Amino acid sequence: MPRIFCTFLAFTASWCLVTAAMAVPYLPQSDTQVLERLPFAPTDPSARELRALREELARQPQRLDLAVEIARRYTELGRVRGDPRFAGYAQAALANWWEQSEPPSEVLLLRATLRQRNHDFDAALLDLAALIRRNPRDGQARLTRATVLQVQGNYAAAAAECTALRRLAPELVWAACSYGLASVNGRLRESHDALHALLARQPQVSPEIRAWVLSMLAEMAARAGLDDAAEAHFREALAIDGSDHYLLNAYADWLLDHGRPAQVVKLLTSRQGSDALLLRYTLALKAMNSPELAAHVEQLRARFAASQLRGDRVHQREQARFTLELLGDPQAALTLARENWTVQKELPDLRLLVETSLATRDLATLASARQWLAQARSEDVVINRLLRQD
Template sequence: MRRTYTHRLATWLALATTALAAACQAAPHTPASGDQVIELLPRRADAAQRALRQLRDKLTTQPDNLALATDLAQRYIALGRDSSDPRYLGYAQAALAPWWRLSAPPAEVRLLRATLLQSTHHFDAALADLEQVLLAHPKLAQAWLTRATVQTVRGDYAGATASCARVAALATQLVAVTCLANVGAVTGRALPSEQLLELTLQRSAGAPPEVAVWSLTLLAEMAGRRGAADLAQTRFRHALALAPRDGYLLGAYADFLLDQQRPAEVIALLREQTRVDALLLRRALALQQTPGTAAALAADVRELAARFAAATQRGDRVHQREQARFELALRHDPSAALALARQNWQVQKEPADIRVYLDAAVQSRDAGAARPVLDWIAAHGSDDVAAARLLRQLKGGA
């Protein structure tokens, strides 16, 4: 699973896309058609679920209703964020089925399609859609933000900075500063970026919860990477109070707890979240740190092996970072992990990608294999104490 910050801004995306629709008028399994039944969703009595059922039923009878389809897709994306359930992204794509494969769909569909494409690492296609959206609507902040997110993941920091600059003219100061801090965190400017973001968040009382969670999670990760564990803990807990089921946040906090050797808290945190591969992986890693859990650990390893094998058979490369970590830590196969980390590095270049690549190289005793990452760090900088430790090990200093 790769949950970018854009996923946690799904509510804002819905608002932005609604505005775009008005302007235009003035990895999961993909169903073959919008009316194909994949699974019956839980029937909860709350108003949101009733509204969702009504929209879904209405779309079944009006599959070409653009406004209805985009509304339903937006709601599914938000549900995917709130429930940590990746199936909802597939449901969102199904809602857009009549336009999904068009070379020039309506702009509001392009924006949603770009968001879904980047979630499955189809970055070139996502950027192509965003380019077309922005040609027609250059003042659409969400499109610039999604573009910046993809550019950062791919390591195009100059492009991401330029996109964040456009966001700054169109969105709130907190959104703009968070966008820029996300770039600064991986280009040797982590501490000043963190300080500016913290100050901006303090001055942004009343910010939408999804934006506050985005900022807090980034701040927590930045503190954790520089070794400020107490501060990271405070920020993670603040973010979890606002979004207790956010998938990316749960994974990031679980990683922090694993680094702190607190596996019991990871197991409790992820008790009902193992539908997501990346969260199941983190529970298995926690079980590995916990005495007396051999049977449960073996079951999780078997399940993960089956899921990764199925993803490989589908040609799905979204999980290569997690699969590399699985091979390295749970199956103790550093050669396989290094091959996966190398393939993953061709797609995305974030701190977690650096760490798993270096760790695989260390355990493979192959410093030369890490050259692409070493060159990258030399060119862009790093403020990650875990990466620094691995670098010392590669150089024989630990």
């Protein structure tokens, strides 16, 4: 999902319901099998600080400032580590305000963020609309709303928010909003070149915004088949923030597409905390015919099962890819990919729909995917290559 640069949060990997077909509980083979690990060790400084804040909130449950601080920190941890459990911890901190129809603005923004991560996009948009009614000059709410609308494929409404942002945000931020949208709506190469030139003219920009824009440029270049530019953008962004979950996933995908699994293994050897990163690491092991593959497939299976048992909303895009490429069950993968497509309509979702349709020879779904691509005027060299196989 396109990321949003904010003061304390970014929209990254999102999570949604597992279909009933995939909801059979997974039973571990032994009592010693590890299903999942805690998000962080009790001795972690972040854990100690958050524990102290939670204890203070328990003593003073009406302290909005404290609840918001805890929720913000958990939201940021979820972004950095790619762990959906942190979203649950953030929501718990806001429990006294969560169900209010008109909560404070700080809660509205956090609630919109967390609802988006659960793919409850319509509810997130309602919260963001309420924020904008309160303050039409709320640039962060407009940027967030533009991104959610883009994920839903509502490009006209997203463009209106990017236009409004022009009066409210620094040039590079509103330009990234506009060019990011244009890049999936018929102006890919033009958008990449214009945004790249603008970034070059602003050497003073903060590292956080630079990394955000570079990640956008990397994905644009990848979709356009500009391999040298894509890798340069990825590497420059990772040099700024080598722990960014979204960026690591995107670069790993690009490396896998270019037949470089050994580099994926090197990149992710010590970074498998999230299901998405473990998935890409395991796909690299498969490409290398590694004897470690089976163990990692079982680890992923257990992680998805643990999420189901917790009631977490697992990202269907990731589970569909796991089901197709590692479990070898294209029909189940197609079911997941279709369900995912009803919720979000980004190019990686379309690619997965095309891949599962090809694997099952579902010509009707393939035709609808082709029609959507043409109507949106979106460009992606990998998707185009896949469609030529039909």
